[in-house]
Amino acid sequence: MTRHDPVTESDHGYHWAVMRRAIDLIDARADDPPSLEDLAAEMRMSPAHFQRLFSAWAGVSPKRFQQYLTLGHARALLRERATMLETAHATGLSGTGRLHDLFLRWEAMSPGDYARGGAGLVIRHGWVDGPFGDTLVMATDRGICGLAFAAETGRDAALADMAARWPVAEHRPDPSVADLAGGLWGGGGEARLHLIGAPFQIKVWEALMQVPSGHVTTYGAIAARIGNPRAVRAVGTAVGRNPVSWLIPCHRALRKSGGIGGYHWGLPVKRAMLAWEGARADAAGEAGGDAGAGAAARA
Incomplete structure (x- = not known):
């Protein structure tokens, strides 16, 4: 697992402003997903800095996070x-x-x-x-x-x-x-x-x-x-x-159909919440799996 920089309370507002713009770009290019370099250039950052910033917020890389923002993610959540x-x-x-x-x-x-x-x-x-x-x-x-x-x-x-x-x-x-x-x-x-x-x-x-x-x-x-x-x-x-x-x-x-439904504070916020939680839950599960494998190897 990649080690991510910790996110402090004072970072949150800045992180959200950057992530909101990145999420909008990912949405706008759903049929042609932007590369890390494209996203970083849009944010006027180096790819390495943007990757660190995004991963600290989301818990996973920008490329990995894109799958949690797709329309199919809600349906997958309902299935699984x-x-x-x-x-x-x-x-x-x-x-x-x-x-x-x-x-x-x-x-x-x-x-x-x-x-x-x-x-x-x-x-x-x-x-x-x-x-x-x-x-x-x-x-x-x-x-x-x-x-x-x-x-x-x-x-x-x-x-x-x-x-x-x-x-x-x-x-x-x-x-x-x-x-x-x-x-x-x-x-x-x-x-x-x-x-x-x-x-x-x-x-x-x-x-x-x-x-x-x-x-x-x-x-x-x-x-x-x-x-x-x-x-x-x-x-x-x-x-x-x-x-x-x-x-x-x-x-x-x-919704039963897998539609994301409404959200009082705006659908972009709801989608970001679902994606943020899903990404972090999967990352935590993978970290637990890696730890279990390591313990088995040491036994």
């Missing part, structure tokens, strides 16, 4: 990594699941409190650089209640969108909220969530938390898991209203 939510529930993942090296612990606002639009609630917010660009973090005193990505919408629109979900709450800017995001990108630890939504929405979000990183599910499978198999459209709406994107992984919900 479609999580059976009933099985996940039976093995004890309901409510507290392990996602990309994070333990998620959550509690939900009562239906009555939700109906009051967040009255009496103080929600603090701040911005961080993440691997998918500018990221809004919102929190109550019980945990993270909002996570939004502004790469496609811009900061003002993302903040207005999230604040409108709890219109009677008191919203306060607070840069220290960014500290809650320290381990969100696979750095380990525990994240506490405060889910603020209608009872049906929370059932859908709970099901989403059972889908491991690098895997996917379908809107229909979620509907079946929550005991309402005909409510596929309503499930899709609830998925789109997920206020804690990434931690409640709505990007892992696909």
